Amino acid sequence: MQIETIGIIAGGGQFPFLVAQGAHRRGLKVVAVGFSDHTDMELAKETDDFIELHIGQLNKLIRFFKRHGVSRIVLAGAINKPRALHFKPDLRAMKLLFKLRSKGDDAILTTVAKELESEGLQVASALTIVPDIGTPAGVITRGKPNAQEWADLRYGWPKAKAIGSMDIGQSLVVKNGMVVAVEGPEGTDATLRRSGELAGPGCVLVKVYKPGQDNRMDLPAAGLQTVQTMIETGASCLGIEAGNSLFFDAEEAIALADKHGIHIVGLTAEEMEQE
Structure with a gap:
């Protein structure tokens, strides 16, 4: 019986690892x-x-995966967006970019996924390989949000969705019923730091x-690094x-959050849209 081969398009951080x-x-x-300047090249030891x-060498990427008989591809890990703005696409990638009205994350990733699938390379969610890193619903720390925090979560939910x-970002920061920072290309940690400078503690x-x-690509993510920030x-x-x-790093992240009195909630539409 032939062993299935999984392909990873790897950005930075621990996610590709x-x-x-999980696949092994x-x-x-x-x-x-x-990708140069984005991926931890130690990943090679895990493959x-x-x-x-x-970034942008789409033809070489497709040829590599097809040569190995890859059946499913997972996109995992962050790409540094400011550095990615200086990429040099090959002709195939350039043609795709010309077709795009929007250059937002979702538009680009969806277009790339369609191009991969046109070559018989199925794009799959990482959660099909490592389901244990999905965020559960409900309060996952010992301490629960106070009334103001619940109010800020419900206030921020529809605005974050908007x-x-x-296709601007996945997160925002609220304090006392006011949006104090919106995520852009700099990422969540930088957004948190900006909110701290603007509004102080309690965000x-x-x-x-x-x-x-x-839902196969660019899922929102948090963890130990988020709690540290x-x-x-x-x-x-x-x-x-x-x-x-x-x-x-759920176990470590939750323990650290509990130690510092930080509350973490897996949000659901049902909970957030209650009057």
């Missing part, structure tokens, strides 16, 4: 593409084959799945949409 390790635990082969490319629907981070987003900036509560989001 978790996918590679399932008895699958793993090959991966990493059966690895290639380093520049920003997501415009609430709301992070959601974009309406209409392809919240401690640095004095943020008191994190709400991240349950089901269609990722939570890394």
Whole structure:
């Protein structure tokens, strides 16, 4: 019986490592593409084959995966957006970009996914390989949000959804019923730091799945690093949409949050849309 081969399109951080390790635990082969200035090249040690490319080398990426007989591709890990603005696309990638009205994350990723699938390369959610990193619903810390934090979560939910629907970002920060920071290309940690400078301690981070987003790619994520940044900036509560989001280093992150009195909630539409 032939062993299935999984392909990883790897950005930065630990996410690609978790996918590679999870796939190997399932008895699958793993090959991966990493990108200069974005991917931790130590990932090569976790794979059966690895290639380093520049962002935009779409033809080489497709040829690599097809040569290895890849059946499913997982997109895992962050791409530094400011650095990615300086990429040099090959002719195939350039043609795709010319077709796009919007250059937002979701538009680009959806177009790339369609191009991969036109070559018989199925794009799959990372949660099919490592389901244990999904965010559960409900309060996941010992302490529960206070009345103001619940109010800020509910206040921020529809606004975060609206920003997501415009493919701007996945998160915003609220304090006492006021939006104090909106995520842009700088990412969640930088948004938290900006909110701390503007509004001081007691901010609430709301992070959601974009309406209409392809749930195989660019899922909202939080974890230990997020909690560490919240401690640095004095943020008191994190709400991240349950089901269609990722939570890394859950045990350590929750323990650290409990130690510092930070509350974490897996948000659901039913809970957030209650009057």
